[in-house]
Amino acid sequence: QxxxxxxxxxxxxxxxxxxxxxxGTNSNLGTQGAAWxxxxxxxPPKLLSYTNNNRPxxxxxxxxxxxxxxxxxxxITGLQPEDEADYxxxxxxxxxxxxxxxxxxxxxxx
Amino acid sequence: xxxxxxSGGSVVQPxxxxxxxxAASGFIFNNYIMHWVRQAPGKGLEWVALIWxxxxxxxxxxxxxxxxxxxxxxxxxxFYLQMNSLRAEDTAxxxxxxxxxxxxxxxxxxxxxxxx
Numbered sequence: 001q002x003x004x005x006x007x008x009x010x011x012x013x014x015x016x017x018x019x020x021x022x023x024g025t026n027s028n029l030g031t032q033g034a035a036w037x038x039x040x041x042x043x044p045p046k047l048l049s050y051t052n053n054n055r056p057x058x059x060x061x062x063x064x065x066x067x068x069x070x071x072x073x074x075x076i077t078g079l080q081p082e083d084e085a086d087y088x089x090x091x092x093x094x095x096x097x098x099x100x101x102x103x104x105x106x107x108x109x110x
Numbered sequence: 111x112x113x114x115x116x117s118g119g120s121v122v123q124p125x126x127x128x129x130x131x132x133a134a135s136g137f138i139f140n141n142y143i144m145h146w147v148r149q150a151p152g153k154g155l156e157w158v159a160l161i162w163x164x165x166x167x168x169x170x171x172x173x174x175x176x177x178x179x180x181x182x183x184x185x186x187x188x189f190y191l192q193m194n195s196l197r198a199e200d201t202a203x204x205x206x207x208x209x210x211x212x213x214x215x216x217x218x219x220x221x222x223x224x225x226x
Binding site: 033035037039044045046047050051054056086088090096097098099100101102103104 | 145154155156157160169170171172205211212213214215216217218219
């Protein structure tokens with residue numbers, strides 16, 4: 001099943017802003033909301049944002065999401081060492097009738 | 111608080127079967143769609159299956175359709191993944207997850223290794 005496309009890695013400096021992208025198709029991101037998850041090594045994923053920019057309780061305002069057409073973005077401001085993690089996007093695909101994930105972006109905070 | 115606890119992972123030979131369980135607590139279980147998501151060692155997340163609140167709607171990843179069966183028991187606050195005809199490529203950490211707009215709570219995962 002075709003997934004979403006994310007860059008494998010992004011590196012940014014401490015206190016800088018990182019924008020992670022996720023590209024899909026008309027049958028997923030084009031018509032459905034995007035979710036973003038963060039995963040630290042050895043831990044389960046944690047939901048950061050869903051249906052484009054709804055943040056679960058306890059998620060910092062430094063994380064904000066947006067979507068334009070078939071591309072979703074996650075912007076992380078004021079990067080902190082603890083932001084170093086893998087980030088995944090996800091969406092429901094109406095054609096596949098399946099949830100699809102991106103391959104993940106490894107964010108390095110320099 | 112919301113808790114999801116997976117169990118049943120093991121080392122099995124190709125072609126054999128395994129049943130995973132996920133015990134839910136801290137929320138009204140039958141109000142939520144539930145999912146299995148897996149992660150092969152060193153790889154990304156891969157959605158496996160979902161089951162609706164009452165079990166009436168079920169969807170699977172193409173590569174597991176016909177081999178895996180998802181089910182739930184709302185009276186026990188549990189759901190399951192019956193995995194038959196296991197293949198080496200099914201080797202992964204299997205997570206159960208709750209859907210609330212997206213996957214908002216996850217268990218710690220249970221490891222399935224398919225190897226001869």
